[in-house]
Amino acid sequence: MRSTTSSSSGPRRPAATGADDLTTRARIRDAAIARFARDGFGASLRTIAADAGVSAGLVVHHFGSKDGLRAACDTYVFEAVRDAKTEAVSPENPDAGPMSLLAQLATIEDYAPVFEYTLRSLQAGGDLARSFVAHLTEVTQEYLAAGVAAGTIRPSRDEAARASYLVSLSLGSLLVDGVLRDRTEPRDPGADLREYVGRVMLPALEVFTEGLFVEPTLLDAYVQHTTHQEETP
Amino acid sequence: MRSTTSSSSGPRRPAATGADDLTTRARIRDAAIARFARDGFGASLRTIAADAGVSAGLVVHHFGSKDGLRAACDTYVFEAVRDAKTEAVSPENPDAGPMSLLAQLATIEDYAPVFEYTLRSLQAGGDLARSFVAHLTEVTQEYLAAGVAAGTIRPSRDEAARASYLVSLSLGSLLVDGVLRDRTEPRDPGADLREYVGRVMLPALEVFTEGLFVEPTLLDAYVQHTTHQEETP
DNA sequence: CAATAGGCTAAACAAGTGTTCAACGGGTGT
DNA sequence: ACACCCGTTGAACACTTGTTTAGCCTATTG
Numbered sequence: 245m246r247s248t249t250s251s252s253s254g255p256r257r258p259a260a261t262g263a264d265d266l267t268t269r270a271r272i273r274d275a276a277i278a279r280f281a282r283d284g285f286g287a288s289l290r291t292i293a294a295d296a297g298v299s300a301g302l303v304v305h306h307f308g309s310k311d312g313l314r315a316a317c318d319t320y321v322f323e324a325v326r327d328a329k330t331e332a333v334s335p336e337n338p339d340a341g342p343m344s345l346l347a348q349l350a351t352i353e354d355y356a357p358v359f360e361y362t363l364r365s366l367q368a369g370g371d372l373a374r375s376f377v378a379h380l381t382e383v384t385q386e387y388l389a390a391g392v393a394a395g396t397i398r399p400s401r402d403e404a405a406r407a408s409y410l411v412s413l414s415l416g417s418l419l420v421d422g423v424l425r426d427r428t429e430p431r432d433p434g435a436d437l438r439e440y441v442g443r444v445m446l447p448a449l450e451v452f453t454e455g456l457f458v459e460p461t462l463l464d465a466y467v468q469h470t471t472h473q474e475e476t477p
Numbered sequence: 478m479r480s481t482t483s484s485s486s487g488p489r490r491p492a493a494t495g496a497d498d499l500t501t502r503a504r505i506r507d508a509a510i511a512r513f514a515r516d517g518f519g520a521s522l523r524t525i526a527a528d529a530g531v532s533a534g535l536v537v538h539h540f541g542s543k544d545g546l547r548a549a550c551d552t553y554v555f556e557a558v559r560d561a562k563t564e565a566v567s568p569e570n571p572d573a574g575p576m577s578l579l580a581q582l583a584t585i586e587d588y589a590p591v592f593e594y595t596l597r598s599l600q601a602g603g604d605l606a607r608s609f610v611a612h613l614t615e616v617t618q619e620y621l622a623a624g625v626a627a628g629t630i631r632p633s634r635d636e637a638a639r640a641s642y643l644v645s646l647s648l649g650s651l652l653v654d655g656v657l658r659d660r661t662e663p664r665d666p667g668a669d670l671r672e673y674v675g676r677v678m679l680p681a682l683e684v685f686t687e688g689l690f691v692e693p694t695l696l697d698a699y700v701q702h703t704t705h706q707e708e709t710p
Numbered sequence: 711c712a713a714t715a716g717g718c719t720a721a722a723c724a725a726g727t728g729t730t731c732a733a734c735g736g737g738t739g740t
Numbered sequence: 741a742c743a744c745c746c747g748t749t750g751a752a753c754a755c756t757t758g759t760t761t762a763g764c765c766t767a768t769t770g
Contacts, residue, residue, distance in 0.1 A: 268717075286519070289758065299719050304759060306717095367600060369656040377657060398691055400683055409650070409680035410689075416649020417642070423602040424610060446703070447642035449696040450633055452689040456643075458631055463682040470679070501747075522728065532749050537729060539747090 269306045272296045274357070276303075277317050281360035285314065285368055317361065318372040324358045325376065329383065356433050363422055366415060381411045401467070417444070502539045505529040507590070509536075510550050514593035518547065518601055550594065551605040557591050558609065562616065589666050596655055599648060614644045634700070650677070 266274070275296035279287045289310055293300040307313040366373045385407035391397030400406040421440050425431070457463075499507070508529035512520045522543055526533040540546040599606045618640035624630030633639040654673050658664070690696075 288756075290756090298717095300758085301720080301760080302718055310758065366653065366656065369658075369660070374657055377653070396691060397689060398687055400680065402679055405676065406680040406683065409677050410684075412650040412653045412677075413646050416651070416653040417645040418649070419652060420599065420610070420645045420649040423599065424607055425602075427602070443638065444642050444645075445699060446635055447633065447639040449699050450639065451642070452684065453693045453696045454631055455688040456630060456685040458629060460686045463686045466678060466682050521726075523726090533728085534730080534750080535748055543728065 268296075268298060268302070272298060272303055272306060273313070273316055273320060276313050277321065277361050278357045280314075280317060281357055281364050284364060289313075318365070318370075321358050321361050321365070322372060322375065324355070325362060326379070328355060328358075329379075359437075360433050363419060366419055367423065377411060377415065380415070381408050384411050501529075501531065501535070505531060505536055505539060506546070506549055506553060509546050510554065510594050511590045513547075513550060514590055514597050517597060522546075551598070551603075554591050554594050554598070555605060555608065557588070558595060559612070561588060561591075562612075592670075593666050596652060599652055600656065610644060610648065613648070614641050617644050 272292070276292045279292050279295050283291075289303050290300045292313075293303050296303075303313060304310070307316055362372075362376060366376065385403060388397055388400075388403065388407055388410075392399050392403075418440065421444075422436070425436065505525070509520075509525045512525050512528055516524075522536050523533045525546075526536050529536075536546060537543070540549055595605075595609060599609065618636060621630055621633075621636065621640055621643075625632050625636075651673065654677075655669070658669065
């Protein structure tokens with residue numbers, strides 16, 4: 245029996261867009277990931293089928309429905325990101341913090357569709373986006389904790405809240421930047437990300453090393469305000 | 478002649494959802510804004526028409542097409558935000574910076590649909606989002622310049638880049654937070670925003686007053702790196 | 711070699727979409 | 741009073757969507 249319907253255990257190497265020696269099912273899934281990433285999840289089954297060089301009926305034959313295809317793409321992308329994370333974590337690169345994973349992910353050429361799909365999924369919301377953000381928050385918290393222990397990163401009054409906030413900052417900024425990009429001209433995700441980093445790196449480093457306010461008045465007032473509220477409920 | 482087709486100069490008071498003494502055209506527009514904000518721009522004309530209590534044909538009769546309706550909503554929301562900005566700018570509130578406009582906008586009950594529509598438009602991209610971000614960046618830059626002049630905000634090596642970055646940070650974080658929210662249960666935008674602020678205020682104030690890195694190593698290295706690149710092209 | 715199973719396609723289907731069209735009704739103006 | 745505009749409706753149209761079904765064609769299997 246060939247690996248015709250291997251839904252549970254996908255292949256290890258993810259989304260090599262040039263390889264056509266894949267299972268038809270895998271080819272459809274890769275085409276769907278690329279098309280979903282480019283046009284959003286409103287892309288039609290017929291377009292995806294045409295991209296994969298198959299008929300529309302075959303897609304639903306393999307995945308049951310469009311939602312099934314979407315679910316298959318989600319789990320595949322999630323596993324790809326999870327696998328890529330472990331080998332991409334290297335804390336000595338000069339990045340503005342928790343988005344180093346994403347940045348390194350996009351540099352790898354093969355992962356470009358996965359990276360785009362992840363951003364598109366974050367834009368659309370849904371379970372993949374939620375679990376992805378949760379996962380990234382967890383990684384970020386560990387990353388920050390290591391920095392705090394090493395004395396390179398300032399401690400926070402609420403480490404979990406800070407990690408969550410930093411993730412939403414980084415991802416949100418990246419998302420806004422991508423959403424505002426003109427979608428008529430042809431896009432190169434690698435170049436886009438590189439331009440984004442070049443445009444954002446200086447203010448990011450400024451804010452994250454020097455801060456924004458010269459005096460801690462606002463922070464002190466807020467901390468005192470909340471602690472007073474806690475003492476007298 | 479009544480004000481039946483007043484497209485260029487809309488009414489001053491925007492989007493009072495309870496008032497039913499409006500022009501039918503205005504009623505359709507308000508219903509579209511609310512429905513677009515809640516369900517996204519894929520909402521059908523028939524749904525919007527049903528919300529406004531009219532037929533689907535009347536909508537296109539008034540606005541030409543769905544894109545025309547979308548454009549009318551965009552310009553109306555943009556003008557509403559622009560008008561609300563001038564009277565909502567009060568620099569003494571303890572907010573984390575450039576999103577004070579948005580926050581104050583959402584507190585006003587009548588502006589809730591406008592606020593939601595703006596976020597939805599930012600999520601979907603397009604011209605309204607672009608011009609809105611550009612406008613907000615401009616306001617933010619003036620706000621920051623005033624703070625720098627007053628000595629409350631640190632100067633930046635690139636004020637424009639910092640303003641743009643801070644806007645994308647604030648809006649992006651807000652957008653991610655809204656997108657990740659569970660959309661099955663009924664939502665209250667005011668309560669959502671309040672909860673978001675309560676969850677984010679502490680880490681935001683921390684980062685923006687104390688920074689993240691204890692030593693300016695990364696920033697110094699980057700600045701030196703770029704300046705050296707500029708000297709030897 | 712014949713049979714059977716399954717990848718695969720083309721056509722059809724039902725539902726939903728934006729849009730058009732003919733008609734109606736109640737005001738307004740002459 | 742009559743005509744006329746304009747807001748308004750309901751049905752129809754053309755189209756796209758996801759999905760189903762009948763059948764073909766290849767290849768593995770007995």
